[in-house]
Amino acid sequence: MSGKTLYDKLWDDHEVSRRDDGSSLLYIDRHIVHEVTSPQAFEGLRLASRKPWRVDSVVATPDHNVPTTTAERAFGVEGIADPISKIQVKTLDDNCDELGIVEFKINDQRQGIVHVVGPETGACLPGMTIVCGDSHTSTNGALGALAFGIGTSEVEHVLATQCIVAKKMKNMLVRVDGELGKGVTPKDVVLAIIGKIGTAGGTGYAIEFGGTVFRAMSMEGRLTVCNMAIEAGARAGMVAVDDITLDYVKGRAFAPKAEHWSLAEKNWRELRSDDDAVFDEVVVIDGSDIQPQVSWGTSPEMVLPVGGSIPDPALESDAVKASGYSRALEYMGLKPGQAIKDIAVDRVFIGSCTNSRIEDIRAAAAVVKGRKKAASVKEAIVVPGSGAVKLQAEAEGLHKVFIEADIEWREPGCSMCLAMNADRLGAGEHCASTSNRNFEGRQGYGGRTHLVSPAMAAAAAIAGHFVDVREF
């Protein structure tokens, strides 16, 4: 019999029961909650006179709706100008207060984007099953955990039963061998993977990211890659536990201490695929081939190396794909053959659950230092992923680097990644964005998103158009 994959091990460890029809009851260790996808779940619980199964498994923080300007944030929830957003954030506060759920409220220093806060506080740990009503929950798989997004009905189900009903997915290994070139970041790696396998390439699979590139990658880089597993269609992405994982987790506020740490560490060391494990699908990429990436269309798979040119739909043989390309080019206001480097940028957004951790802020600051935002760029904002990231960056003086370059330094939240708050693009504006989705209207009605790494976004802010950060 062949060995087990990391996913097999995590699944087996959490299976409460398996039914005759092939579905399983899977136990959930950590449930992260934010304001957008939870109110209807709490309401459902209340209507059925049910209580949460295990309150200590739940951690909440508002992130999608919170304003990021210091002026608006100064007055807490009451300061939120949009009355509908305010009600949603208040509703989360009320639900958590009523049920005794731990919540990092709007101006708590631990508040931030759920997928930044979970790992950084140690609320999310290796070996856990982690769910949240948010597709980017896959981020947490970087810890060697099984983490995936769920809908609101499932949020209610997990609150009520501590379990979800699920069917096991298939195993995919994405192996990136060799070494990354200078200036090539985890964001470029995951965009290149999506460009290769497509946005539905991982549908029905749990993806394990392996190979020398991931073994050498920092924990924050791994979080960036697993974050976008969902953009490759996979609900869950994960990386095996190693010293880098353990060093990252140790000492975090909610991480195990003393004898619990020794016990946990012993357990977590097993969280890797066995040498003889068999995957249903294996994708191999040479890391040294990966270039800094820029997305040009309205799906994350529409992505190219920065030196590339916009493809011609007329040369695409698949009719559905060709019409998708044509529609994307029309929406994006681009022409076939146009060089990526010739695309002028109107706004720059550095932030989101993909790229708002301290390493991302440092990478952007390193490019910006001593330079100025191009006058043609209307606005460039840096939105740290959490209060903790903001504090750390300020302690390192990074905020000053941005402010001196005419780049705004904001308060933590999801911000312009999905534009539920006031941070958004105007129609027709091109944005160099470190977020995860370039869908139509995602960053604002008619907005045109180009997904890039923090360093590439920072370089675009200075140059006013896309540039190869390696030559910058």
Next chain:
Amino acid sequence: MKSFTTHTGLVAPMDRANVDTDLIIPKQFLKSIKRTGFGPNLFDELRYLDTGEPGRDNSTRPVNPDFPLNFERYQGASVLLARKNFGCGSSREHAPWALEEFGFRAVIAPSFADIFYNNCFKNGMLPIVLSEADVEQLFQEMYADEGYSLTVDLAEQTVVSPKGNRYAFEVDAFRKHCLLNGFDDISLTLLDSDKIHAYEDARKNTKPWLFGAVSQ
């Protein structure tokens, strides 16, 4: 939960691949704390020529005459015919809520994104996977025949065209069972409470760090 057994209804097209949940229901409508009220803003950026906002009266907004769901022939449609990777992107259940409230009971596509697919079943709506060739065939028949309708039979796991052609589809036994009977799956899971407690008790012994660690 609403049940689904058989359904016959007018078919409307969403003829593009990778329709994401941002397109199905844009983010500004996700600020609602209710489960209802999303239907009028389904595909908002395609249906209307201006930007929608929550609370706006949609009847006074300029309608996009080129968007098929606005065509006279598709009014009252309850089966949506779509292309591959339908429902990709965000986990928002507001997407199936909006489709359901608009009047759709079934969506047919060559493939769906996992979370969206799962969310449909929680809302009495059936996502049906047929081969790309079959979906193409249905698109052609639908475009050629105004008033084209399909019959979906969940128990039989078939889609039947007006000509009587039958297309078989797969569906998980558990999901089928819940949807046919309109079962509330929380109640079903709670029938296994003893097993969950037993699992949890064992876990407290073997992995004690997982319990009670988080505090305000």
